Amino acid sequence: MMLEVADLHAYYGKSHILQGVDMHIDAGEVVSLLGRNGVGRSTTVKAIMGEVPPQGSIKFKGSDIAGLPSYRIAHLGLGYVPEHRDIFPGLTVRQNLMLGIKDTRRAGKWRLEDMLAMFPNLAARADTSAGVLSGGEKQMLTICRTLMGDPELIMIDEPTEGLAPLIVQQVGDLIAEIARRGVAILLVEQKLSIAMRISHRVYVMGHGRIAFEGTPAELRDNEAVRKEWLEV
Amino acid sequence: MLELIVISTLNGVLFGMLLFLMASGLTVIFSMLGVLNFAHASFYMLGAFFGFQISRWLGFWPALLIAPLLAGAIGAGVERYGLRRVHRNGHVAELLFTFGLAFVIEEVVQIIWGKSPVDFRVPALLDFPAFTIFSTNYPAYKMFMLLVSIAIFIGLLIVLKKTRIGLIVQAALTHPHMVGHLGHNVGRIFMLVFGVGTALAAVAGVIAGPALVTQSNMAGLLGPILFVVVVVGGLGSLPGAFVASLLIGLVQTFAVSMNGSLSGAFGPLSPAYASTWLADIWGVTVAQIAPIMPYVLLVLILILRPMGLLGTRDT
Numbered sequence: 001m002m003l004e005v006a007d008l009h010a011y012y013g014k015s016h017i018l019q020g021v022d023m024h025i026d027a028g029e030v031v032s033l034l035g036r037n038g039v040g041r042s043t044t045v046k047a048i049m050g051e052v053p054p055q056g057s058i059k060f061k062g063s064d065i066a067g068l069p070s071y072r073i074a075h076l077g078l079g080y081v082p083e084h085r086d087i088f089p090g091l092t093v094r095q096n097l098m099l100g101i102k103d104t105r106r107a108g109k110w111r112l113e114d115m116l117a118m119f120p121n122l123a124a125r126a127d128t129s130a131g132v133l134s135g136g137e138k139q140m141l142t143i144c145r146t147l148m149g150d151p152e153l154i155m156i157d158e159p160t161e162g163l164a165p166l167i168v169q170q171v172g173d174l175i176a177e178i179a180r181r182g183v184a185i186l187l188v189e190q191k192l193s194i195a196m197r198i199s200h201r202v203y204v205m206g207h208g209r210i211a212f213e214g215t216p217a218e219l220r221d222n223e224a225v226r227k228e229w230l231e232v
Numbered sequence: 233m234l235e236l237i238v239i240s241t242l243n244g245v246l247f248g249m250l251l252f253l254m255a256s257g258l259t260v261i262f263s264m265l266g267v268l269n270f271a272h273a274s275f276y277m278l279g280a281f282f283g284f285q286i287s288r289w290l291g292f293w294p295a296l297l298i299a300p301l302l303a304g305a306i307g308a309g310v311e312r313y314g315l316r317r318v319h320r321n322g323h324v325a326e327l328l329f330t331f332g333l334a335f336v337i338e339e340v341v342q343i344i345w346g347k348s349p350v351d352f353r354v355p356a357l358l359d360f361p362a363f364t365i366f367s368t369n370y371p372a373y374k375m376f377m378l379l380v381s382i383a384i385f386i387g388l389l390i391v392l393k394k395t396r397i398g399l400i401v402q403a404a405l406t407h408p409h410m411v412g413h414l415g416h417n418v419g420r421i422f423m424l425v426f427g428v429g430t431a432l433a434a435v436a437g438v439i440a441g442p443a444l445v446t447q448s449n450m451a452g453l454l455g456p457i458l459f460v461v462v463v464v465g466g467l468g469s470l471p472g473a474f475v476a477s478l479l480i481g482l483v484q485t486f487a488v489s490m491n492g493s494l495s496g497a498f499g500p501l502s503p504a505y506a507s508t509w510l511a512d513i514w515g516v517t518v519a520q521i522a523p524i525m526p527y528v529l530l531v532l533i534l535i536l537r538p539m540g541l542l543g544t545r546d547t
Contacts, residue, residue, distance in 0.1 A: 049413060051409060051413075069412065069417075069419070070409070070412040070413050071412045071413075071414075071415050071416055071417045071418065074412070074413055074414060074415035075415050079413075080413045082409075082410065082413065086407045086409075086410040088402065088403040088406065088407060088410075089406065090402055090403075090405075090406065091399060091402060091403060095399050098396070098399065099396075099399055099400060099403055099411070099414060099416075100414055102414070102415035102416075104396065145414065146413075146414065149414060149415055
């Protein structure tokens with residue numbers, strides 16, 4: 001098992017956001033974490049990365065990572081793409097990608113040339129400031145930047161939020177490509193489209209807990225769960 | 233008149249570059265840690281006193297190297313074992329911490345070196361006039377100060393723009409969390425930046441010590457002007473700090489050397505004013521108000537452009 005989360009709790013001030021989350025992800029597996037706004041999906045990945053202080057057990061490749069500084073978690077092979085597309089606006093696209101590399105002495109699975117070849121848009125703007133990119137391009141850049149660090153598991157928070165349908169399609173293709181190359185994925189989403197298409201398994205969150213676990217097909221058949229926890 | 237302009241420009245640029253050596257560190261530290269380091273000018277003073285002491289033991293040139301390293305190491309230690317712990321209690325605690333630190337450093341300096349100015353002299357090697365312009369001898373040491381400041385400025389620019397560590401620092405200025413998620417040790421970068429920033433202030437201290445007065449009040453004299461520089465330039469903006477340093481350096485130097493007053497400029501038009509209660513204001517020379525010029529600029533900037541000349545933040 002690659003990532004194993006057990007009885008995870010987290011607080012924002014006094015409010016108890018995560019109330020005992022249990023989940024696991026195997027090597028090479030694509031898992032989605034679904035649910036409405038405010039149920040604690042983003043907080044779950046933030047707690048795993050140590051951005052929100054976690055209480056409970058978080059094991060990555062067998063070692064306990066709960067509460068470690070995020071740079072050490074990253075070095076263990078866990079990549080994180082936060083929801084706000086935090087590109088470095090003052091740096092060029094190429095420089096942004098370079099900063100994704102954790103260890104310059106070792107060649108990774110993803111090379112800068114690969115990234116630029118996959119995304120002609122980024123290639124055309126490789127040497128311009130990343131601050132001027134469109135929302136979709138920024139999203140591609142943040143995912144690619146994290147991939148440059150060669151993660152074994154990548155957690156991507158709301159990659160399609162606020163993007164046009166055509167761009168959503170492209171982001172979906174990129175995530176499928178990441179999975180094809182054997183990287184495990186935890187996709188945090190509100191919309192079902194991409195998640196149902198590429199996931200091996202899905203979790204549905206409600207009120208700070210996991211409310212459902214199953215395959216996309218099982219979720220599709222379970223109208224009660226969809227009504228209670230997903231549909232608005 | 234031309235003589236005045238040339239000499240004042242040289243002096244103004246020199247003072248501006250010295251200010252920039254300090255303001256650059258202060259503004260970068262502010263961007264990263266979100267805290268205004270009230271003790272920054274104290275590291276400038278430490279640089280001057282360390283420079284004085286080491287140059288007595290080993291000579292000026294070793295002092296120029298060792299004093300900043302020493303002050304930078306103290307700065308890095310302050311970040312690692314002081315600020316980082318205080319940080320958990322919020323920004324007010326951090327401000328108070330740096331504020332207190334400034335007093336501690338001043339007291340310690342007074343205990344060791346006393347309150348009177350120390351005899352920190354220009355090294356003999358540079359104690360000659362570099363050139364004579366009109367009838368003024370321009371000291372070689374001042375040219376040396378200018379060259380050192382410019383060299384450091386260029387070095388800083390190359391490190392920030394061209395090296396990997398420079399790029400990480402730039403990224404951490406705006407998105408420290410993201411830099412951590414990518415596997416870079418942000419804490420170590422903060423410590424490094426604090427160390428380098430305080431070391432730069434100390435360089436300014438070592439080279440300014442012999443030219444100005446090395447005394448335990450030098451941090452208190454310079455600190456406020458430093459804040460004017462970073463606020464006028466825009467908190468967190470390096471180019472802004474550069475422009476504001478030069479601007480304030482030039483404004484102050486020119487103001488000091490000018491003798492004009494309102495009565496000088498407009499007096500002949502209305503001689504009656506000279507004898508009224510306005511006479512005091514009427515007769516004040518530019519040189520007399522020179523010391524308050526930076527603060528006037530500060531107030532104007534805060535009213536008209538609160539984010540500073542080249543700043544982007546609203547705060």
